[in-house]
Amino acid sequence: MDSVSIVLPIYNEKTTIESVLSEWEKELTKNKIDYTFIGCEDGSTDGTKELLKKLEKQFRLTLNQKTTRRGYGGAVIDGINTSKTNYVLCIDSDGQCDPKDFKKFWQQRDRSDVLIGWRVKRKDSLHRKIYSKSFKTVFKFLFPTDIHDPSAPFVLFKKKTIIPHLSYFKYLKEGFWWGFIGTCTKKNLSLKEFPIHHRDRKAGSTQVYKLEKILDIAIRNLVGLFRLRLLK
Numbered sequence: 001m002d003s004v005s006i007v008l009p010i011y012n013e014k015t016t017i018e019s020v021l022s023e024w025e026k027e028l029t030k031n032k033i034d035y036t037f038i039g040c041e042d043g044s045t046d047g048t049k050e051l052l053k054k055l056e057k058q059f060r061l062t063l064n065q066k067t068t069r070r071g072y073g074g075a076v077i078d079g080i081n082t083s084k085t086n087y088v089l090c091i092d093s094d095g096q097c098d099p100k101d102f103k104k105f106w107q108q109r110d111r112s113d114v115l116i117g118w119r120v121k122r123k124d125s126l127h128r129k130i131y132s133k134s135f136k137t138v139f140k141f142l143f144p145t146d147i148h149d150p151s152a153p154f155v156l157f158k159k160k161t162i163i164p165h166l167s168y169f170k171y172l173k174e175g176f177w178w179g180f181i182g183t184c185t186k187k188n189l190s191l192k193e194f195p196i197h198h199r200d201r202k203a204g205s206t207q208v209y210k211l212e213k214i215l216d217i218a219i220r221n222l223v224g225l226f227r228l229r230l231l232k
Contacts, residue, residue: 009040009092011075087109096198117155118148120198123199150182
């Protein structure tokens with residue numbers, strides 16, 4: 001039977017992570033999907049790391065924890081490497097990804113190399129949506145694709161398809177999924193997009209895309225995007 005590892009990069013999500021795992025567990029069990037959670041905790045300072053050690057006994061959860069920050073992309077890459085299943089699903093751990101969307105992905109898991117969500121009604125701050133829209137203009141010039149939402153953190157793929165390309169994913173620190181989809185386009189992997197229900201965060205605010213950090217993030221990731229494009 002096909003199995004899936006669900007990779008969750010986690011940083012300071014003490015108030016949300018238990019409910020996220022519980023909601024996903026309920027949906028996966030209902031649809032009789034064999035799964036494992038991989039929690040890639042990234043040096044949290046709010047008690048998340050201690051809570052996860054307790055949740056490891058409650059859920060089908062494998063922990064990959066670090067005492068210092070490796071960043072979002074580093075956490076995702078470590079999660080992919082840690083997985084032992086034939087399929088991998090990557091989602092965010094803040095509750096914005098709706099587990100009810102997963103069934104349609106799973107039913108068509110063999111139709112394309114990579115299946116990605118499309119946040120038709122994106123529930124993010126205005127400054128983050130403006131940043132993404134501007135960045136997408138440059139992205140589509142460098143990596144022509146029909147994908148509407150190349151940065152959506154709801155991505156399903158076969159592990160063996162992606163493992164050969166992991167070294168390409170290091171060039172966009174915060175914009176990991178831009179780099180991921182850019183690499184897929186560069187390597188001629190087939191992509192299929194599904195509209196997904198994007199929700200408000202369960203609690204708190206983004207740990208990365210603060211307004212005061214947007215300019216630095218944009219410059220750093222634009223440089224990374226051009227470096228990725230120039231790779232052989």
